[in-house]
Amino acid sequence: MKVASEVSGNNVIEVKDLVKRFGDFIADDKLTFTVGKGQIFGLLGANGAGKTTAIRMLCGLLKPTSGYIKVAGYDGFTQSDKIKENIGYMSQKFSLYEDLTVWENIRFFGGIYGLWGKQLRERSEELLQNLGMDQHRDTPIADLPLGWKQRLAFSVAQIHKPAVIFLDEPTGGVDPIARKHFWELISKAAYSGTTVVVTTHYMDEAEYCNQIVIMVDGKIVANNTPLELKKEYQAKTMNDVFLRLAQSASRTE
Amino acid sequence: MRTILFLLQKEFIQIFRNKSMLPIIFLLPIIQLLILANAATQEMKNxxxxxxxxxxxxxxxxxxxxxxxxxxxxxxxxxxxxxxxxxxxxxxxxxxxxxxxxxxxxxxxxxxxxxxxxxxxxxxxxxxxxxxxxxxxxxxxxxxxxxxxxxxxGMLPVHTDSRFWYNPDLNYKLYMVPGILVILVTIIGMFLTALNIVREKELGTIEQINVTPIKKYQFIVGKLLPFWIIALFELAFGLIIARLVFNLTILGSIPLLFTFAAVYLLVALSFGLILSTSSSNQQQVMFLTFFFMIVFIMMSGLFTPTESMPKWANYFNTINPLYYFMRVNRMIILKGSGFRDIFPEFISMSVLAIVTMFFAVNRYKKTV
Structure with missing residues (x-):
């Protein structure tokens, strides 16, 4: 499957031998993978496995030590500003401005992605309606329930219609229903052609992904569809697959 | 350009929505001027x-x-x-x-x-x-x-008859007020800038900004300009209070005073930005800023004349922005000095501004 997608030339992300060192510590060791357009790509691993480091390098927040990165057709070492125009990012550390209202946040992030005037207004109306948050446009973010904040943050991260959206443990701390709502949004985005890269440690969420990479101690130990992985490890759920692979980990927090 | 406007709009909304901000802007100058000008007097009363x-x-x-x-x-x-x-x-x-x-x-x-x-x-x-x-x-x-x-x-046989120029009654309030205004403007400029950026670090919102294609200079202008404007406004407000309460008249040119203050603030704000890039939380940046503030203030000549300080202190003061502003503020307000009189200070201050801004832009990094 990996070979097939490389050949198709439809890859939105290409990573080869990507390494990140912090002094003597190798956070990510020779990561190699590709992600096709419109895919939901899951990056799984225990805490400390190197997922967040990997995603931060893909977003241009962290300089890689060595290797090759191409995101949305741009080189990760030399064209990180170009990459930033074409990606969205939402982190576990919640990143809307709590003291601004829903509308003010949308306007601000839309504005710095280059939207303005009529275009900005239309895009925000569309966004608010899709979320069903029309009547909450003037509510400060601080007063919204966590699940709503997360869905809003996800939509705001897509306000400029990026090619890829990166989600770093986006559903931490909310109940299963809010998580389900959130994943509906992810599927919708992928369906419309946006590539989604998501890290999580909820294994039920892993089932929704088209492609899974499992990381242990900074290395990739598995890369396949959930179905193939379950077959390969003769497991009923992704949870079993993960436990089997991750038990060998030596780096835990 | 449009990006900067969106940034400014966001900063101003946040600054004025913060409930502790308005008292800081309006009460701080009144309280500082009233208390400090009266307490820091060098007259012997009793x-x-x-x-x-x-x-x-x-x-x-x-x-x-x-x-x-x-x-x-x-x-x-x-x-x-x-x-x-x-x-x-x-x-x-x-x-x-x-x-x-x-x-x-x-x-x-x-x-x-x-x-x-x-x-x-x-x-x-x-x-x-x-x-x-x-x-x-x-x-x-x-x-x-x-x-x-x-x-x-005793040992004082000399008969002296002194006359004090520029401040004939040796009114220490007149002498202190311009100095206190300098401190005030610095606090607004340096502290608030440093705290503001570190707060975004703490909340994690700065990361969200860093994944956008926003340019470094846009971010810095967006962060510095609001406090630059507020601090200049603060200076005007302080001067009005000083006029009303202490009957302080500005002998020199007001545009000149504000021009110098504008350059000075570039230094103070950039310095705040530099400190914020070296800190990861608000406590750290508070202590760091406080440390530098105290050194700068004590050496600036607010209380003790810099002329009577040791040589090394005078060398230090060539890079002390507060020293220049303290001097020039008093020169313009009390002495009515013109541009030609403050020219050397103006040049030094401009050099400091260029150097600190250069460092500020370089220290701030979008990628870690």
């Missing part, structure tokens, strides 16, 4: 004087009366003994002892030189020299009233 009068004559009584009538002195009951009077200084009951020797009146009448002895508690050097000066001048002026020659006071 000198406790012990008088040992061995002469006990009409003339000696007249001299003592002169102190009685001065609002600066309180004559405290004193035993007829020099040693016991000195004990009063030891106990802290008296600030100074005036000893009038036997024969004071007799010698005055004869037209001979007379001396009185003044002992001053000099733990606080500034206070001691002030007491010395005040007391001497009272004795001198009275000696003239007696129609006699000079009265020699």
């Amino acid at each position: 000198i406790n004087l012990a008088v040992v009068d061995f002469d006990n004559s009409t003339y000696s009584q007249r001299l003592i009366n002169a102190f009685y009538h001065s609002s600066f002195y309180t004559i405290i009951p004193t035993p007829q003994s020099e040693n016991k009077a000195i004990d009063l200084v030891h106990n802290g009951d008296a600030d100074a002892v005036l000893v009038i020797n036997h024969g004071f009146e007799k010698n005055l009448v004869k037209g001979e030189k007379v001396s009185v002895q003044l002992l001053v508690n000099s733990i606080n050097g500034t206070a001691a020299s002030l007491i010395n000066g005040y007391t001497s001048s009272i004795i001198q002026s009275n000696a003239q009233l007696f129609g006699a020659g000079n009265v020699e006071i």
